[in-house]
Amino acid sequence: MATTSAPMIAFRDVGKTYPKTTAPVMTGVDLEIQRGELVALIGPSGCGKSTLLNLLAGLTDATTGTIDVAGSAGTDELRSAYVFQNPRLLPWRSVLRNVEFGLEQAGVPGAERRRRANEALELVHLHEHGDKYPHQLSGGMQQRAALARGLALEPDLLLLDEPFGALDALTRGYLQEELLSIVRRFGTTTLLVTHDIDEALLLADRIVVMSSRPARIKRVVTVPFGRERALDSVLAHPQFVPLRHEIRELLRPEVAASDPTVEAGAPEVLSS
Amino acid sequence: MSTHIEAGGRLAHPDGGDPGGPAGSPRDPRRRGGRAAQSAPSGARSRVRRWIRPARVVLAALVILLAWNLAAPHYPGYVLPAPIDVWTSFTSTWSRGVWIEEVWATLQHLLLAFGIVLVAGLPLGIVIGRSTIAEDLSRVVLVFLQTVPTIVLIALALVVAGASTSSVVGVTVAGSITYFLLNVIQGTRAIDQDLVDMARAYRASEGAIMRTVVLPAVVPYFLAGARITLGVAWQITLFAEYLMGAEGIGFQVSSAIKLLDTKAVFMWGLSVVAMTLVLEYGAFRPAERRLTRHVKKG
Ligand SMILES: Nc1ncnc2c1ncn2[C@@H]1O[C@H](COP(=O)(O)OP(=O)(O)O)[C@@H](O)[C@H]1O
Ligand SMILES: [Mg+2]
Numbered sequence: 001m002a003t004t005s006a007p008m009i010a011f012r013d014v015g016k017t018y019p020k021t022t023a024p025v026m027t028g029v030d031l032e033i034q035r036g037e038l039v040a041l042i043g044p045s046g047c048g049k050s051t052l053l054n055l056l057a058g059l060t061d062a063t064t065g066t067i068d069v070a071g072s073a074g075t076d077e078l079r080s081a082y083v084f085q086n087p088r089l090l091p092w093r094s095v096l097r098n099v100e101f102g103l104e105q106a107g108v109p110g111a112e113r114r115r116r117a118n119e120a121l122e123l124v125h126l127h128e129h130g131d132k133y134p135h136q137l138s139g140g141m142q143q144r145a146a147l148a149r150g151l152a153l154e155p156d157l158l159l160l161d162e163p164f165g166a167l168d169a170l171t172r173g174y175l176q177e178e179l180l181s182i183v184r185r186f187g188t189t190t191l192l193v194t195h196d197i198d199e200a201l202l203l204a205d206r207i208v209v210m211s212s213r214p215a216r217i218k219r220v221v222t223v224p225f226g227r228e229r230a231l232d233s234v235l236a237h238p239q240f241v242p243l244r245h246e247i248r249e250l251l252r253p254e255v256a257a258s259d260p261t262v263e264a265g266a267p268e269v270l271s272s
Numbered sequence: 273m274s275t276h277i278e279a280g281g282r283l284a285h286p287d288g289g290d291p292g293g294p295a296g297s298p299r300d301p302r303r304r305g306g307r308a309a310q311s312a313p314s315g316a317r318s319r320v321r322r323w324i325r326p327a328r329v330v331l332a333a334l335v336i337l338l339a340w341n342l343a344a345p346h347y348p349g350y351v352l353p354a355p356i357d358v359w360t361s362f363t364s365t366w367s368r369g370v371w372i373e374e375v376w377a378t379l380q381h382l383l384l385a386f387g388i389v390l391v392a393g394l395p396l397g398i399v400i401g402r403s404t405i406a407e408d409l410s411r412v413v414l415v416f417l418q419t420v421p422t423i424v425l426i427a428l429a430l431v432v433a434g435a436s437t438s439s440v441v442g443v444t445v446a447g448s449i450t451y452f453l454l455n456v457i458q459g460t461r462a463i464d465q466d467l468v469d470m471a472r473a474y475r476a477s478e479g480a481i482m483r484t485v486v487l488p489a490v491v492p493y494f495l496a497g498a499r500i501t502l503g504v505a506w507q508i509t510l511f512a513e514y515l516m517g518a519e520g521i522g523f524q525v526s527s528a529i530k531l532l533d534t535k536a537v538f539m540w541g542l543s544v545v546a547m548t549l550v551l552e553y554g555a556f557r558p559a560e561r562r563l564t565r566h567v568k569k570g
Contacts, residue, residue, distance in 0.1 A: 057473040082473035088466050092488040092566045101484070102474040133566045153474070 006070060007032040008157070008189045009056065014065035016051055024063070025051050026215040031208065035070075036187040038180075040200035042247065043210030043218075044258035049193040050085060052215065053159045056191065057082045069157070079106060080157040081150035085165070085193075087142035089134040095145050096121065096130035102153040120152035121145070123178055125171075140167045147175070151182060158183065158190045165195065176203060177231055184227065197247050201240060202231050209250045212258035219250055353535035361539040370524075375543065378520035381437060381509045382502075385444035389501055392445075393452040394494065398486060400453070401460025418450045422508055426515050435516040440509060447508040452501040459493025460486065491563050499556060506548065 009032065016026040025048040033039050041049050054060045055067055057080065069078060081102055089098045099117040108116070121127045124144035126137075134142055143166045150158060160179075164172040180203055183190050194200050200207045207221040221243065225234050234240060337355060344354035353361075365371040400406045425446050429439040463486060471481045513522025521540050528536035 054469075059469050059472055080473070080475075082470070084466070084470065084473075086466065088470040090467060090484065090488070092491075101471075105471075105474045105476045105480060135566075149474075159473075 007068075008035040008037070008070050009033040010066075010068040012066050012068075014055070014062045014067060016048070016055065016060070017063045018060075024214045028216055029065070031217060031220075033189060033191070035189055038183055038190040038192065038203060038205050040204035040207045041191060041193045041210060042195070042197065042200050042207060042251065043215065044212050044251065044255045045195070046258055047210050047213050047254070048215030049210065050161055053082065053161055053191060053193060056080075056157070057159060078157060079153055079155045080159065081153045081155035082159040083147050083150040083161060083163045085161040087134070087139075087146040089142055089145055089149075091134055094131050094133060095126060095137065098134065098145060099130075099148045099152050102149055102155075106153065116152050116154075117148070120148035123151060123182075124148045124175065140171065143167065144171075144175070151179075154186055155188060158188045160190065160192045162193055162195060164199065172199075173231070179203065180229075180231070197244055197251075200247070201225075201243055202234050207247065209247060210254070212254040218254065221247060350532040350534045353538055357535045358538045358542065361533075361535040362543070365536070365539065371543070374519070374521055374524050375547070378509060378513065378522070379547075381440040381444065381513070381518075381520060382505055384437075385441045385448070385509065386498075386502055386505050388441070388445050389449045389452050389505070390498060393449055393497075393501075394456060394490075397453045397456025397497075398460050398482075398490065401457040402486075407457075414450055414453065417446055422447045422511060423515070426512050429512070430516055435518040437518070439516060440512045440518050440520070443512045444505050444508045448501045448504040451504050452497040455493045455497025455500070456490060459490040459497075462493070463489045492567075495556075495560050495563065499552075502551065502556075503548075506544065510544070 011029050011031040014026060014029040015024055017024040029052070041052065043049055051060070055062055056069065089095070090101070093101075096114070096117055099120055100113050103113040103116060118127060118130065121130055124147055126141060126144055126148065129137060129141065129145075134145070137145065143163065147160075147163050150160070163179075164175060167175065176199065182188070192200070192203060201223060204223050205227065207223060208217055209219045209221065210216070211218045223243070224239055225237055340352075341355050344352050349357065362371065396410075400410050422443065425443045426439075429443045433439040433442070467485050467489070468481060471485050476484065509520070510522040510525070512518065513520040514526045515522075517523055517526070521544060525537055525540050528534075528540070
């Protein structure tokens with residue numbers, strides 16, 4: 001990672017307590033992310049991963065500490081896209097018009113907007129469904145449309161909250177590859193929240209392992225597979241299994257702590 | 273809902289139970305009647321099925337008309353005029369040009385008031401729905417308008433502006449706007465905050481959020497509110513015309529009954545029924561279909 005330039009994102013001692021609650025969801029988070037880096041966030045559910053993305057998207061404010069986000073090259077204006085944990089499509093817009101949403105807000109003119117939205121739909125294999133309304137799509141298709149909405153923007157910063165969770169294994173594998181190639185092509189700085197240790201290892205440059213609530217950073221694992229990687233070769237890499245084991249062991253006590261009903265042997269987050 | 277402006281039983285606005293569907297909206301299960309029957313296999317059978325329900329409605333109308341016609345001779349004309357006399361009353365009023373004139377006067381009152389309610393009520397309702405400050409400040413006025421007797425509004429209007437168009441319109445606006453506001457407020461509160469956050473995350477301005485998220489989400493409530501409001505506004509307009517002696521159908525009814533011209537009263541009543549149906553099927557239903565095309569059909 002190029003550490004010579006200023007980081008794209010810097011969390012400095014960030015804490016978050018939601019209004020009208022007493023227990024913080026996040027304490028003392030320090031994290032720097034470089035331009036073009038793909039960072040995976042992994043941690044037990046309810047630990048504050050979505051909250052961290054919401055802080056970056058400006059949807060909620062940190063209670064303590066500061067978050068600096070640099071503008072895109074040459075301007076203060078940063079193009080960011082957020083693919084939420086649920087699709088959040090506008091029910092009264094066709095799928096195509098939903099995918100155009102971010103482009104529209106960015107002031108991209110009509111014809112180009114349509115072209116880019118169609119390309120993004122093609123990428124997620126929904127180009128034949130552009131005229132439908134969201135309720136006519138399955139849950140997985142809706143999630144892919146939401147992904148297309150984010151990708152169509154060609155953002156500087158891409159926030160992904162478990163974007164492949166609702167998809168079948170084949171589609172997931174295909175989209176993981178597409179995502180990686182797009183992100184590399186455009187140099188998109190990416191934060192990927194995931195439950196899936198393998199997914200984190202396949203895609204990320206670094207993996208941030210979070211503790212149970214309140215979220216703290218437990219360990220940052222640097223992934224040694226290189227930036228130009230073929231996903232199949234990653235699986236065959238001699239480091240893959242040891243790293244997977246290491247992360248699993250890091251998460252085991254956190255998952256147990258976050259949900260006492262989870263049996264110590266087979267917590268959900270580890271069963272990938 | 274109970275923590276907000278008390279709606280009270282007299283309001284037929286959508287209640288908290290189903291945030292996605294106000295009364296009378298296409299999602300209202302009551303409107304789905306007969307769908308199953310209509311999706312039967314095509315051919316002669318389905319063509320018959322498509323007509324069978326309208327045919328029953330027409331049949332019921334004919335039965336009532338027939339019963340009326342049979343009953344009329346047994347009562348004096350000032351109690352129950354015969355259908356043909358009511359029709360003659362219409363043709364003579366029409367040929368003298370009075371029908372159009374009076375209907376036009378009433379429609380002016382009605383549509384002016386209705387337009388004011390929609391144009392003022394939509395932004396007001398959205399502001400009240402989104403801001404607790406606006407809610408608190410408007411509460412007294414809303415509760416007053418909702419509970420004050422219409423007859424008091426009419427009396428006050430007479431003092432201020434006499435038996436004029438502005439009196440009738442003012443009373444109608446004051447008496448019907450809460451029905452519309454409460455629907456819009458309810459719709460604004462039911463907006464999915466996830467969608468607003470989505471729009472914010474994609475850098476939508478407040479104006480763009482209003483246009484792309486808030487207004488479309490409020491549309492079904494807007495339509496439900498508008499429909500209820502129009503019904504109420506009809507009643508209040510006619511009532512005000514009657515009591516103030518302001519030009520229009522209401523005044524015609526009051527004059528007719530003083531002369532025991534009951535067939536004219538029937539005629540004006542049926543005229544209003546006909547116009548309401550024309551507005552419902554000619555304006556409301558098409559507007560509703562256009563504005564709710566995306567809605568999942570049963
Ligand atoms: N708006 C909110 N108000 C209060 N508590 C919240 C809010 N959003 C999330 N939380 C709480 O904060 C914690 C972290 O939530 P979240 O960031 O969604 O976790 P994750 O994405 O890691 O599953 C959870 O305990 C959740 O209940
Ligand atoms: Mg989450």
